[in-house]
Amino acid sequence: xxxxxxxxxxxxxxxDGARQVIAQKGFLRMTISEIAAAAGRSPASFYNYYDSKExxxxxxxxxxxxxxxxxxxxxxxxxxxxxxxxxxxxxAYWESYKTHLAELVGxxxxxxxxxRFAQRWRDIRVAGIETIKAGIDRAQAAGYxxxxxxxxxxxxxxxxxxxxxxxxxxxxxxxxxxxxxxxxAIETIASIWFHAVYWTEESAPNPTFGKASESTEHRxxxxxxxx
Amino acid sequence: xxxxxxxxxxxxxxxDGARQVIAQKGFLRMTISEIAAAAGRSPASFYNYYDSKExxxxxxxxxxxxxxxxxxxxxxxxxxxxxxxxxxxxxAYWESYKTHLAELVGxxxxxxxxxRFAQRWRDIRVAGIETIKAGIDRAQAAGYxxxxxxxxxxxxxxxxxxxxxxxxxxxxxxxxxxxxxxxxAIETIASIWFHAVYWTEESAPNPTFGKASESTEHRxxxxxxxx
Amino acid sequence: xxxxxxxxxxxxxxxDGARQVIAQKGFLRMTISEIAAAAGRSPASFYNYYDSKExxxxxxxxxxxxxxxxxxxxxxxxxxxxxxxxxxxxxAYWESYKTHLAELVGxxxxxxxxxRFAQRWRDIRVAGIETIKAGIDRAQAAGYxxxxxxxxxxxxxxxxxxxxxxxxxxxxxxxxxxxxxxxxAIETIASIWFHAVYWTEESAPNPTFGKASESTEHRxxxxxxxx
Amino acid sequence: xxxxxxxxxxxxxxxDGARQVIAQKGFLRMTISEIAAAAGRSPASFYNYYDSKExxxxxxxxxxxxxxxxxxxxxxxxxxxxxxxxxxxxxAYWESYKTHLAELVGxxxxxxxxxRFAQRWRDIRVAGIETIKAGIDRAQAAGYxxxxxxxxxxxxxxxxxxxxxxxxxxxxxxxxxxxxxxxxAIETIASIWFHAVYWTEESAPNPTFGKASESTEHRxxxxxxxx
DNA sequence: TATGAATGAGATTTCATTCAT
DNA sequence: GATGAATGAAATCTCATTCAT
Numbered sequence: 001x002x003x004x005x006x007x008x009x010x011x012x013x014x015x016d017g018a019r020q021v022i023a024q025k026g027f028l029r030m031t032i033s034e035i036a037a038a039a040g041r042s043p044a045s046f047y048n049y050y051d052s053k054e055x056x057x058x059x060x061x062x063x064x065x066x067x068x069x070x071x072x073x074x075x076x077x078x079x080x081x082x083x084x085x086x087x088x089x090x091x092a093y094w095e096s097y098k099t100h101l102a103e104l105v106g107x108x109x110x111x112x113x114x115x116r117f118a119q120r121w122r123d124i125r126v127a128g129i130e131t132i133k134a135g136i137d138r139a140q141a142a143g144y145x146x147x148x149x150x151x152x153x154x155x156x157x158x159x160x161x162x163x164x165x166x167x168x169x170x171x172x173x174x175x176x177x178x179x180x181x182x183x184x185a186i187e188t189i190a191s192i193w194f195h196a197v198y199w200t201e202e203s204a205p206n207p208t209f210g211k212a213s214e215s216t217e218h219r220x221x222x223x224x225x226x227x
Numbered sequence: 228x229x230x231x232x233x234x235x236x237x238x239x240x241x242x243d244g245a246r247q248v249i250a251q252k253g254f255l256r257m258t259i260s261e262i263a264a265a266a267g268r269s270p271a272s273f274y275n276y277y278d279s280k281e282x283x284x285x286x287x288x289x290x291x292x293x294x295x296x297x298x299x300x301x302x303x304x305x306x307x308x309x310x311x312x313x314x315x316x317x318x319a320y321w322e323s324y325k326t327h328l329a330e331l332v333g334x335x336x337x338x339x340x341x342x343r344f345a346q347r348w349r350d351i352r353v354a355g356i357e358t359i360k361a362g363i364d365r366a367q368a369a370g371y372x373x374x375x376x377x378x379x380x381x382x383x384x385x386x387x388x389x390x391x392x393x394x395x396x397x398x399x400x401x402x403x404x405x406x407x408x409x410x411x412a413i414e415t416i417a418s419i420w421f422h423a424v425y426w427t428e429e430s431a432p433n434p435t436f437g438k439a440s441e442s443t444e445h446r447x448x449x450x451x452x453x454x
Numbered sequence: 455x456x457x458x459x460x461x462x463x464x465x466x467x468x469x470d471g472a473r474q475v476i477a478q479k480g481f482l483r484m485t486i487s488e489i490a491a492a493a494g495r496s497p498a499s500f501y502n503y504y505d506s507k508e509x510x511x512x513x514x515x516x517x518x519x520x521x522x523x524x525x526x527x528x529x530x531x532x533x534x535x536x537x538x539x540x541x542x543x544x545x546a547y548w549e550s551y552k553t554h555l556a557e558l559v560g561x562x563x564x565x566x567x568x569x570r571f572a573q574r575w576r577d578i579r580v581a582g583i584e585t586i587k588a589g590i591d592r593a594q595a596a597g598y599x600x601x602x603x604x605x606x607x608x609x610x611x612x613x614x615x616x617x618x619x620x621x622x623x624x625x626x627x628x629x630x631x632x633x634x635x636x637x638x639a640i641e642t643i644a645s646i647w648f649h650a651v652y653w654t655e656e657s658a659p660n661p662t663f664g665k666a667s668e669s670t671e672h673r674x675x676x677x678x679x680x681x
Numbered sequence: 682x683x684x685x686x687x688x689x690x691x692x693x694x695x696x697d698g699a700r701q702v703i704a705q706k707g708f709l710r711m712t713i714s715e716i717a718a719a720a721g722r723s724p725a726s727f728y729n730y731y732d733s734k735e736x737x738x739x740x741x742x743x744x745x746x747x748x749x750x751x752x753x754x755x756x757x758x759x760x761x762x763x764x765x766x767x768x769x770x771x772x773a774y775w776e777s778y779k780t781h782l783a784e785l786v787g788x789x790x791x792x793x794x795x796x797r798f799a800q801r802w803r804d805i806r807v808a809g810i811e812t813i814k815a816g817i818d819r820a821q822a823a824g825y826x827x828x829x830x831x832x833x834x835x836x837x838x839x840x841x842x843x844x845x846x847x848x849x850x851x852x853x854x855x856x857x858x859x860x861x862x863x864x865x866a867i868e869t870i871a872s873i874w875f876h877a878v879y880w881t882e883e884s885a886p887n888p889t890f891g892k893a894s895e896s897t898e899h900r901x902x903x904x905x906x907x908x
Numbered sequence: 909t910a911t912g913a914a915t916g917a918g919a920t921t922t923c924a925t926t927c928a929t
Numbered sequence: 930g931a932t933g934a935a936t937g938a939a940a941t942c943t944c945a946t947t948c949a950t
Contacts, residue, residue, distance in 0.1 A: 004912060004950095026339040042915050047942065062245065066305040074936060078437030082342070085436055104340075109336075118398070125394075145422075152415040160387035160419075161393055167352075167386055171345070172339070181379075188379040192387075192423040195431065199422050203430045206367065208394040209307045210243075234930070269932045286923070351919060458929095458933060480793040482691075482709040485919060496936045501921070522739075532891030539890055563790075565852070566707040572852070579848075596888065599876075601898065606862075606869040612843045617844035618837045621806075625792070625799070633831075642833040646841075646877040653876050657884045661823065663761045688909070713945060725909045728946070916947085921941080927934085 011049045013039040016061075018056055019102035025169070027057065027106035028113075054117070057110060060103035061120060068096050082198070086135075087190035090161070093128070094186050097165040105170060129158040132193075139197045146201065157193055164189060230412070238276045240266040242290075245283055246329035254284065254333035255340075256374060267424070281344070284337060287330035288347060295323050308442040309425070313362075317388070321413050349365045356385040356435035359420075373428065384420055391416060464502045467493040469517075472510055473556035477624070480512065482561035482567075508571070511564060514557035515574060522550050536652070541644035542613070547582070548640050548648075551619040559624060583612040586647075593651045600655065600659055618643060692730045694720040696744075698782035700735055704851070706788035708738065709794075735798070738791060741784035742801060749777050763879070767816075768871040771842070774809070778846040786851060810839040813874075819876045827882065831863050839872055845870060 003011070017038030021030045032053065036043040050056040071092045076085050081142065104124075111121035133154035139145055161173075168180040230238070244265030248257045259280065263270040277283040298319045303312050322329065331351075338348035360381035366372055371379075395407040457465070468520075471492030475484045475625065490497040504510040525546045530539050551558065565575035587608035593599055599607075622634040684692070699720030713734065715726040727845050731737040752773045778785065785805075792802035814835035817860045820826055826834075849861040 007913065009425075009911075026255075026336075028251065028253075029340050032942085033940075043941085044915050044917095044943080048913070049308050052941085057363055068935095076388060076436050078435075080436045081433045082436050101326075105339075109253075109255075112332075112337050127417065139434070144432065148418055149411055149415060153419065154413055155394070156387055156391045156412075156415050156419055159390035160383055163386035163390035164383045165308070167382070171349075184379055185383075188376055188383050191375055192380065192383055195422050195426050196419040198256050198432050198434055199426065199430075200432065203426075203428060203432060204422065205427065207309045207366070207371070207425055207915080209312055210415050231930085258922085260922095263950080270924085270925080271932050271934090272930075273930065280922085460929095463933065480709075480790075482707075482790075486921090487919075492945075497920085498936050498938095499934075500921085506920090515950065530890050531887075534890045535888050539695075559793075563709075566786075567710050576852075587695045593888070598886065598888070602872055603865055603869055606865055607873065609848070610841055610866075610869050610873055612833050613844035613848055614837055614841035617840035619850055621836070622842055625803075638830055638833055639837075642837050644832055645829055645872065646834065646837055649876050649880050650873040652886050653880065653884075654886065657880075657886060658823065658876065659879050659881065659884060661763045661820070661825070661879055663757050663759055663763055663766055685909085691909080712943085714943095724945085725911050725913090725947080729909065733945085819910075911950090912948105913950105915944105915946090917944090917946105919941100919943080922939085924936105924938095926936085927932105929933090929934105 007049075010039075010041060013041065014046060014049055014056065015060060017058070018053075022102040022106050027053070027109045037169065042168065044147060054110065054114065057103065057106045057117075058120075060100075061107050061124070064100040064103045065124070067100070071096050083190070083194050086194050087186065089177065090190040090193065092185045093161055094165060094182065094189075097162075098169055101166075101169055105166070125158060125162070128161070129154045132157050136197055144198050145196070153196065161189060234276075237266075237268060240268060241273060241276055241283065242287060244268075245280075246287070249329040249333050254280070281341065282346075284330065284333045285347075287327075288334055288351070291327040291330050292351070294327070298323055299318060310417070310421050313421050314413065317417040317420065318413045320388055321392055321409065321416075322391075325396055328393075328396055332393070352385060352389070354387070356381045359384050363424055365435045371425050371427060372423070380423065384423065387419065388416060393405065461503075464493075464495060464499065465482045468500060468503055468510065469514060472507075472514070476556040476560050478538040479509070483565045491619075507527065508564060508568065511557065511560045511571075514554075515561050515578070518557045519578070521553070521611055525550050537648050538643070540648050541640065544644040545640045548636065548643075550617060551616075552623055555620075555623055559594075559620070579612060579616070582615070586611050590651055598631065598652050598654060607650065611650065614646065615643060682807070688730075691720075691722060691726065693729055694722060695727060695737065696741060697842055698722075699734075700740070703783040703787050707790065708790045735791060735795065738784065738787045738798075739783075739801075742788055742805070745784045746805070748780070752777055764871070764875050767875050768867065771871040771874065772867045774842055775846060775863065775870075777842075781822040782847075782850055786847070806839060806843070807843070810835045813838050817878055825879050825881060826877070838877065841873065842870060 007176065014035060017040075018035045019032070021034045030053065032046050033043045034058075036046050039046075050059070074085065074088055074092065107117055107124065110117040112118075113150050114206050129151075133150050136145065136148075136150040136153055140148075164185070168182075168185055184213070244260045244267075245257070247265045248261045254323040257280065258342060259273050260270050260351065262280070262283075263273055266273075277286070301312070301315055323386065334344055334348050334351065339345075356378075360377050363372065363375075363377040363380055367375075391412070395412055468489060471494075472484070472489045474492050475488045484498050485509065487497050489507070489510075490500050493500075504513070528542055528546065530540070561571055561575050561578065564571040566572075583605075587604050588606040590599065590602075590607055594602075594604065618639070622639055623635075695716060697709070698721075699716045701719045702715045711734065711766070713727050714724050716734070716737075717727055720727075731740070754771055755773065788798060788802050788805065789807075791798040793799075814831050817826065817829075817831040817834055821829075821831065845866070849866055
């Protein structure tokens with residue numbers, strides 16, 4: 001129970017080792033031996049600190065929660081244009097995700113199998129989605145984006161944040177392993193977020209198919225985004 | 228190599244069994260025995276048809292590809308308002324994802340571990356993202372959404388489609404296991420997609436923080452979406 | 455579930471192997487690997503038939519129960535002198551114990567740790583003790599051994615049967631590994647059983663200490679049986 | 682080697698801890714960690730005092746031996762009726778077993794696996810059995826119980842003492858976990874012991890089956906004590 | 909003397925895969 | 930084609946024991 005400095009260091013090396021391995025091959029395929037190897041310890045030693053992989057993952061998730069709380073508060077002066085604020089929020093999210101990629105991947109994977117983690121996963125997501133929804137509520141109160149469902153919209157935008165970060169950071173981008181321009185990526189999600197919320201019936205254009213572009217190649221069909 | 232009718236039936240029962248099990252507990256945790264049990268066959272029989280779980284998954288992915296192609300063509304008359312077209316495309320995507328949830332989950336999971344599947348996963352995604360990008364290109368040609376990066380925007384929107392579908396269909400929604408209103412969900416992603424693309428510098432509002440709403444409770448901070 | 459002849463043979467070889475190993479080193483120290491080695495199979499194969507050592511032990515215990523039932527009935531003509539009948543019963547008990555030494559040792563050991571087996575152990579014992587008690591009841595009805603507690607006496611005699619058999623058969627006798635004269639051993643427990651029950655106040659002698667024997671060496675003390 | 686007071690106290694706490702744990706779950710399943718936990722010490726500390734569980738058990742057995750010696754001497758006046766003397770001896774045995782339940786269970790269990798302990802176990806038993814045998818010898822010299830084998834009879838009675846005490850004290854009685862009436866239990870074994878030895882050809886009744894009792898329900902069979 | 913930490917050795921258990929029928 | 934049976938390989942976990950402090 002008592003924990004010396006040496007023990008604390010070892011515990012940390014297991015956490016770090018696990019984060020490395022999760023990043024490489026995911027949580028479900030990760031073995032205790034691999035964690036131990038990455039930590040430079042014996043597999044048996046692992047059990048002096050954690051009961052199981054899942055136990056360690058819970059600790060990582062808690063750590064994530066604590067660390068993320070710090071990033072949450074962005075002081076804003078009333079009257080500040082909203083777009084830069086939203087970009088800053090998106091950047092904070094991106095940074096948080098980048099720092100905690102391993103644990104998020106881990107929780108996500110285990111959530112598919114373990115009900116307790118499924119609940120934890122929902123809790124983590126909902127915390128983020130709620131702040132998006134709060135923003136939508138304020139926008140609607142101010143007359144923007146009437147008639148959209150705030151919860152569903154917040155959920156969809158949260159999904160975008162999550163998965164775009166995941167694909168960009170864990171999978172090395174949508175298209176290849178070339179790394180992503182982070183500044184541009186943040187700008188992108190901020191822009192989608194902003195425009196999805198800040199529009200009115202009058203402001204929104206009403207384009208029609210095939211008019212604007214004189215190109216005929218797409219006329220007559222619109223491919224659905226496949227997967 | 229030749230395949231009798233009986234063999235074809237067995238092969239199909241393995242595919243169906245695997246789809247069931249993947250939906251329940253994911254691909255990585257699924258065992259051959261479980262596939263066989265769900266198929267009502269013996270594990271040994273599995274090897275008469277497939278070399279491994281991954282082999283079967285490849286077949287499922289191909290099946291998905293073929294089936295999705297059918298849904299791709301949506302005939303559109305020039306001059307049709309774009310929003311309903313985009314909603315139809317979103318609905319087609321949703322339907323496709325719903326039908327092929329199991330294989331998509333499987334490919335997604337294995338992509339984290341296996342390079343060949345990582346490539347396949349990228350191919351599947353890119354096919355969808357490309358059509359979104361084509362739409363953005365046309366919108367920009369018509370003067371909409373200047374200065375955004377078409378690839379990144381398409382990637383982010385694709386991520387939203389994918390993950391929102393996944394969370395809604397596989398996890399039972401963001402908040403609980405209550406099932407999702409599919410019509411409203413489709414409307415939501417269509418709306419985000421549309422407004423993210425169809426705006427111009429003049430049309431876009433320029434809201435500021437704390438002005439519109441007189442509520443003071445949020446003044447001075449904007450929580451970032453945590454997670 | 456279905457079981458071919460080959461499977462039946464393997465299952466049996468695990469049972470036999472386990473019985474050998476239990477006889478050598480007891481149940482608690484026995485490993486699955488040892489069972490498998492004794493059975494000439496791989497440890498993995500064990501799990502095709504049993505979930506655990508305990509599972510196998512339950513089957514052995516059931517087998518014992520079934521086999522012992524056959525030995526239970528001894529036809530006796532009314533008017534037969536009782537002593538030979540009791541000797542036959544003792545002999546049957548001895549034989550039963552000898553045949554099923556392994557499972558009895560196993561159940562006994564696990565009973566110390568596992569509540570379910572403790573109950574099973576009690577059930578097995580009580581079945582034997584009840585028939586002893588029934589005999590005592592009849593003896594008391596006929597005026598013998600008044601005032602003794604039938605349950606406790608039956609319990610004590612049952613303990614004697616059990617443990618004397620165990621010590622004689624499993625431990626190779628009280629004193630060394632020289633094997634025991636089985637006929638004499640059976641005669642011994644039959645004699646104790648008989649005389650413990652068939653006496654009356656008048657028939658019983660009332661010896662006093664130190665009188666009969668003139669030897670003085672033991673006068674003045676009576677060592678208790680130490681353990 | 683020299684032992685400070687502090688050391689002596691620690692050593693004792695390990696002994697006491699071990700006795701507790703053995704009583705709960707037997708010797709074979711007991712771990713060093715459990716001993717240490719029960720002793721309120723660290724597992725590492727254990728090795729300052731003992732080489733192994735078995736080492737400690739040897740010490741417990743020695744302690745038992747020393748303590749039991751004190752109970753052995755019962756001063757008896759010549760001419761005293763024997764039955765009360767034998768009851769006192771039985772009571773002393775019972776008390777001794779009760780006090781040293783843990784070490785006896787431990788030695789008994791290890792005897793099944795370890796030859797050195799098998800020998801020690803035999804030594805402990807034989808010490809008790811020898812005094813029973815000495816009594817039988819004297820009884821036979823006085824004309825009682827002719828023709829029985831003194832060694833085997835003493836062995837069987839010793840088994841009864843041992844196992845009845847074990848079942849009553851460690852297993853909570855033959856039938857359930859209700860505790861046993863100790864006075865009645867002692868009376869019971871004393872009675873069996875006495876009547877097994879003090880009878881003569883003339884004194885012994887010669888009952889026959891089915892005569893004395895007119896009940897016909899058991900006529901024609903005598904169930905053997907199963908197990 | 910005491911103990912937190914570390915670990916080798918080994919037991920249990922699972923599972924993909926092969927093979928004989 | 931189908932499947933019961935068998936097993937090597939590997940993962941999880943336990944625990945006696947050692948060692949540095």
